[in-house]
Amino acid sequence: GLLNGGMDDGPWILAPDGTRREGLIVASCCHVWGWNAEGEAESMDEALPEFANVQDLAIAEGDVLGRVWLASTVGGIVTWTPQPSDSSIPTRTNKPLGPPNSAVRKMDCWNDNLWVATGGVSASWTPAFQSDGLFQFRDRSWNVPVLPESANDIADIKDIMDVSIDPTDPSHVVFSSYEEGLLELREGEVVRVLNASNSSIELSEVGGSPRSAVSGLDFDTDGNLWFTTPWTTNCLHVLTPNGETTNMNLGEEGQSLLFGDVEVTRDGFVWVVLPRGEGVLVYDPAGTPTISADDNWTILTTAQGKGGLPSNDVFCVEEDLDEEIWIGTANGPCVFYQSSTAFEDDVSASQILISQDGNLQYLLETEVIQSIIIDAGNRKWLGTSGSGVYVLAADGLTTDHHFTVENSPLPSNNIQDIAMDYGSGEVYIGTSLGLLSYRGEATNWDREMEGVRVMPNPIRANHSGPIVIDGLAYQSTVHITDVTGRRIAELRSNGGRATWDGMMDDGGRAPYGVYLAFATDQNGKEGAVVKFAVIR
Secondary structure (H helix, E strand, C coil): CCEEEECCCCEEEEECCCCCCCEEEEEECCEEEEECCCCCEEECHHHCCCCCCEEEEEECCCCCCCCEEEEECCCEEEEECCCCCCCCCCCCEECCCCCCCCCCCEEEECCCEEEEECECECCCCCECCCCCCEEEEECCEEECCCCCCCCCCCCCCCCEEEEEECCCCCCEEEEEECCEEEEEEECCEEEEEECCCCCCCCCECCCCCCEECCCCEEECCCCCEEEECCCCCCCEEEECCCCCEEECCCHHHHHCCCCCCEEECCCCCEEEEECCCCEEEEEECCCCCCCCCCCEEEEECCCCCEECCCCCCEEEEEECCCCCEEEEECCEEEEECCHHHHHCCCEECECCEEEECCEEEECCCCCCEEEEEECCCCCEEEEECCCCEEEECCCCCCEEEEECCCCCCCCCCCEEEEEECCCCCEEEEEECCEEEEEECCEECCCCCCCCCEEECCCECCCCCCCEEEECCCCCCEEEEEECCCCEEEEEECEECEEEECCECCCCCECCCEEEEEEEECCCCCCEEEEEEEECC
């Protein structure tokens, strides 16, 4: 049988006779060694990613190839096949499909192109000195861009804080670093690093040494990148499409604030999370991003008439499809139904009242809301610090889903961020223990409904999942009928996708046969018909 165990320096395993890798195998942090029965040593380091930090070793009992399985905090699960005596069978190093590590702080996605920033900072917003980096998921594979060597020796940039994709050019992606400023990528390659030496970014002394610390960032609809530099005199900046950076002058009051994550709304307002219980700042650049003389800004807090937030501990801001502003706080979500009201003399956020067991209470008022994303059906996905993900209907009054570790594959109920692929409906959920995806029920819509399709088609007897109707107009109504015209089901799309469970209005399962899906938009002006079959 197999013998294995652990030492102070790392795990070990004793491979049985008859396997290709006989003898003792020992791991210690970033190295693995093997000793055969004759006491001859062999390094297995070629199987490991850099800085692997091996946690465990295993060999499958009965595996004559003697493949060694290595659990690494950096490279995931790595399998290594010892050099066989038959040289026609090569030594192989394999990794399962997955990101290079489990760290997630912020994500952004555009048409099957997901970018991940791994973080992070401490609770006091000092550097965490994390080297987990940044990575991309595209065409069903994971990629890690190579950071360039430079005069500042920044090949190992730490604390990658945030990421934003340029809506005017999705091949243009920018990451922020709490150590070295902005990392600008085009076509998946780092093309420029902006820091205190070549931009408006100022050096801060956070972390004990001068650094170009940048925290939040977000593109506006014109391709201007707004970003924040905490612990500096001028904390809010803009990078224009021509590559120039400018800081905003917020006076002495602005200099005393710590600036965090950023959300730019469609009206051009810049919403900035103020960490450590300071509320949220709203900045109006008045349509002139590089000229601050005509700008206006305000801070929203729990004070009535000055924001009316449920808590000054704000974690996220998101704009929905109706241009309403949703804010995640330590005491649940709240809403500003018009962004411009932030600058009125008497403004207070609204909390949504719901009925719970016959009693009225505020929606999720005991939850810490760390992330909000809006899907193509205008539903609100809320990530919490300890209760998983809530999916709210478009009006926020009902809960469509509540995903937790108990009822879903979520590895943790502590949700760091959520990103959305609006083309496919894929939802990416970043947790404190890793990243997973969920095929959502909402996708982008097609006003003309020229490509409406049913998937799968035909629907076979062994199909147990939902039946999807894609390519619809926004919030379409879909009537399912048989070929005689008898209606058997009515659906409402989320964005451009409607899902059907295959059940008829009378509660029975649709029998085998040919069916028609009649779709009309919410105004009753555009329509489409698609035929599909059920095979039982």
